[in-house]
Amino acid sequence: MKPFHAQFQNINGTDTYPLDQVIYRSTVDGSLLEVRHDREALASRSPAEWKKLFAERRMSFKPADMSGIWSKREMVLPEIPEEDIVTLQEGWNPLFDASALAKELGMNKLYVKLCGNSHTGSFKDLGMTVLVSQVNHMIKKGAAIDAVACASTGDTSAALSAFCAKAGIPSIVFLPAGKTSIAQLIQPISNGSIVLALDTDFDGCMQIVQQVTADNRIYLANSMNSLRVEGQKTISPEICQQLGWHVPDTIIIPGGNLGNVSALAKGFDDCLAMGLIDKKPRIIVAQAENANPFYQAYQRGFDKLIPVKAKKTLASAIQIGNPVSYPKAERAIKNYNGMVLSVSEQELADAAHRADRTGLYCCPHTGVALGALTKLRSENKIAPDEEVVVISTAHGLKFTEFKVAYHENTLEGISSKFANPIFKAPAEIGPVMDILKKEMANRRR
Numbered sequence: 001m002k003p004f005h006a007q008f009q010n011i012n013g014t015d016t017y018p019l020d021q022v023i024y025r026s027t028v029d030g031s032l033l034e035v036r037h038d039r040e041a042l043a044s045r046s047p048a049e050w051k052k053l054f055a056e057r058r059m060s061f062k063p064a065d066m067s068g069i070w071s072k073r074e075m076v077l078p079e080i081p082e083e084d085i086v087t088l089q090e091g092w093n094p095l096f097d098a099s100a101l102a103k104e105l106g107m108n109k110l111y112v113k114l115c116g117n118s119h120t121g122s123f124k125d126l127g128m129t130v131l132v133s134q135v136n137h138m139i140k141k142g143a144a145i146d147a148v149a150c151a152s153t154g155d156t157s158a159a160l161s162a163f164c165a166k167a168g169i170p171s172i173v174f175l176p177a178g179k180t181s182i183a184q185l186i187q188p189i190s191n192g193s194i195v196l197a198l199d200t201d202f203d204g205c206m207q208i209v210q211q212v213t214a215d216n217r218i219y220l221a222n223s224m225n226s227l228r229v230e231g232q233k234t235i236s237p238e239i240c241q242q243l244g245w246h247v248p249d250t251i252i253i254p255g256g257n258l259g260n261v262s263a264l265a266k267g268f269d270d271c272l273a274m275g276l277i278d279k280k281p282r283i284i285v286a287q288a289e290n291a292n293p294f295y296q297a298y299q300r301g302f303d304k305l306i307p308v309k310a311k312k313t314l315a316s317a318i319q320i321g322n323p324v325s326y327p328k329a330e331r332a333i334k335n336y337n338g339m340v341l342s343v344s345e346q347e348l349a350d351a352a353h354r355a356d357r358t359g360l361y362c363c364p365h366t367g368v369a370l371g372a373l374t375k376l377r378s379e380n381k382i383a384p385d386e387e388v389v390v391i392s393t394a395h396g397l398k399f400t401e402f403k404v405a406y407h408e409n410t411l412e413g414i415s416s417k418f419a420n421p422i423f424k425a426p427a428e429i430g431p432v433m434d435i436l437k438k439e440m441a442n443r444r445r
């Protein structure tokens, strides 16, 4: 059997580099790199054998097997020794059966993939385990890496700091001052990162981190580092596995820097190449109206990316005006018969809190994806019998300010259609029963 193998390759496939090299862009054409697997080696196992192996690992208590990412390690980083893996048992995220919400939207099958049900509360854990494991491996082999750094709208830094703290590797995070939630800010502080709040936006932090990491002793953890994509792409086989290796018709994902949609497409590419699935889903990206350069490019037929100054949005993790993974995301939309939608602040806030009424607990970014779904259903651009999976990117608990303000109806410019106000009453049975009788009748579904 051919040994499993992977290397970095540029987007045009003209130059390659070993995964142990500290490199993020092609030295030939400057394009972002991707991890390319030896597909012949992967094909030496039949689809049935892979599915059996993945099912067996689901029942195993071995550290690598308990991670959704590393349980598919041959597709991720096939050559890393298991003892170098840094895992927080990420992945295996619930596929929430959202049939109550589906019914409200006039459709039959809707799932929400809860990628934020994870150690640091966002899908960034899925990719960060791969990046930090590879850095850990390189340091153990003697590489001169002093620290790992990232620019972040909040969730990347939380993930980086947790994995680095576990591995004992110093981490550095650059955040746009005052633009993250309290939960996002306190995570890297607690995990001991060097935290710098810069007086700029995400795009400004990104420029600084690229300068800081230029000499290679500080390793860059942003999504232009394609190692993270390898972890995030396991969302795709995991959804299929959870559905009994059946492919949903449509997937809706919120996009900012566009690394995650690239990862989703790459996951399906790899599944197709391995014969694990035999059809493609449609991939739809949802952006916030206040930061929608990808949507605008899509509207112009993908002529080119014209960076915008991202305006403030409740979906703070996607307040990005110059998405680094644009070329990969364009390819994803083209290869997966995709679409890009833009959602207003009102739409995202209502969509998130409407979904909460059915047992979810949505962050604003998940609200963006659900807002897109609501729109597509009302225009019948998603058919009633289409099977849809919405990617939820963070846990609602990270965005308490958003949720409290929504229910208090104090979000600027937004009237909260699904607010659930607290009832104030004296501690007397009469007035209490009056409220209960009225409200219980209102809530029957």
Ligand SMILES: *Cc1c(COP(=O)(O)O)cnc(C)c1O
Pocket (backbone or CB within 6 Å): 122, 123, 124, 155, 156, 223, 254, 255, 256, 257, 258, 259, 260, 261, 317, 318, 363, 365, 393, 394
């Ligand atoms: C990072 C992030 C996104 C956007 O992902 P990209 O890969 O940048 O498109 C969406 N939602 C949340 C909660 C995030 O943390």
